[in-house]
Amino acid sequence: MGVFSSKVTHANMASPTATLVKEWINSDAVVIFSKTYCPYCKLAKDVFEKCQKKYTAIELDKRDDADEIQAILGELTGAKTVPRVFVKGECLGGGSDVKALYENGKLEKYFE
Template identity: 60%
Template sequence: MGSSLTKIFSVSKMASSPDVQQFIKTAISQDKVVVFSKSYCPYCKLAKDVFNKVKQPIKVYELDHRDDGDVIQNNLQQITGFRTVPQVFINGNCVGGGSDVDKLYNSGKLQPMLIG
């Protein structure tokens, strides 16, 4: 997705779980929409495409392009209770994955979440 609305951050390394958890907390607090993704995942593409449709800028972390992607994914599981990607955060709150974002969009509930 070559959209200018998408910022992609990749390769980095973090030492410990507390560092990774702090990274996640900081990441989800800095941008309205944050997507922890894998570049080859169709559900991740679905989520990113939905935000592109509504012209919502998103920050994407492609975990398969990062040295610490597995560590981040394990820590996301501790935070959200699920390990699958994408993990989509709006205003710091996890709203689920690709199908969840698509359902929010189709039901008209997504756009109000993005206002403000």
């Protein structure tokens, strides 16, 4: 008998959760899919605080459907890891990616 994992490996992109994720991505100029304890998530949030850009954080560790959301993000972006940072509907990547864009002055162009 096999061992079953609660991890969702394949996302149903027609599910209500997938629709919700897409709505969240388009709900604010900056949307960060995050976990409260993740240092890279904190790094991403710190970048937007430094450049005084409001963001919406979806804290996955406080949600029962976190695995499903991460599977959906994997389908949408090619990566399930958090943070997944979206600016105006476009995925910019994770914490290190956003920090690099900020440090080389390229993050601001996403707000023009």
